[in-house]
Amino acid sequence: MKTFKILPLLLLFILTSCSSVSVNSDYDKKANFEGYKTYAYLKSAIDKVEISDLDKKRILRSIDESMIAKGYTKSETPTILISIFTKENERVDIYNHNGFGWGWNPYWGTNNTNVIRTQEGTLYIDLIDAKTKELVWQGEGIGYLTKDTEKKDQRIKEFVDKILAQYPPTPKK
Structure with a gap:
């Protein structure tokens, strides 16, 4: 009977530890993404983000790495401004496990929740056009968070890399 109790928890642990980041993006189809070569952060928006300063640094550092890898340059006179926003939700999963009894009596067996x-x-x-101050691209990543300090850098980098993998957009033909 103990195997029935441990097995669902083990499966849940495996699924959540391997869970990836789900990403979406949207963009202004009239924006000229080829004209954007330099970037800077929209400081007024970054200052309003309600997360720890350490996590904020991790996010901005990961964005810098990703943008530089894409060929962008950080500049005092940028063509594009970058802003971030975060949300956190508690997800509650309820698992009801019915054990097996023998016989025809429906009350036999176990029930664990x-x-x-x-x-x-x-x-x-x-990503905001620096000249017009209009939003031209938005990426969103959703996934499980970790409190483990050793894994935070890696998890935040995974979020940022997967989101920015969709930038610049490639219009479907």
Whole structure:
């Protein structure tokens, strides 16, 4: 009987530890993305983000790495401004496990309920045309968060890399 109790928890642990980041993006189809070569952060928006300064640094550092890898240059006179926004939700999963009894009596066997609470975070990365101050691209990543300091850098980098993998957009033909 103990195997029936441990197995669902083990499967849940495996699924959540391997869970990836789900990403979406949207963009202004009239924007000329080829004209954007330099970037800077929209400081007024970055200052309003309600996360720890350490996590904020991790996000901005990961964005810098990704943008530089794409050929962009950080500049005092940027063609595009970058802003971020975060949300955090508690996800509650309830698992009801019915054990097996023998015979025809429906009251035989066991019934266990497990409640699993996990933190799920959303990171938005907004790219704003520096001249017109209009939003031209927005990326969103949703996934599980970690409190483990050793894994935070890697998890935040995964969020940022997967979101920015969709930038610049490639219009469907």
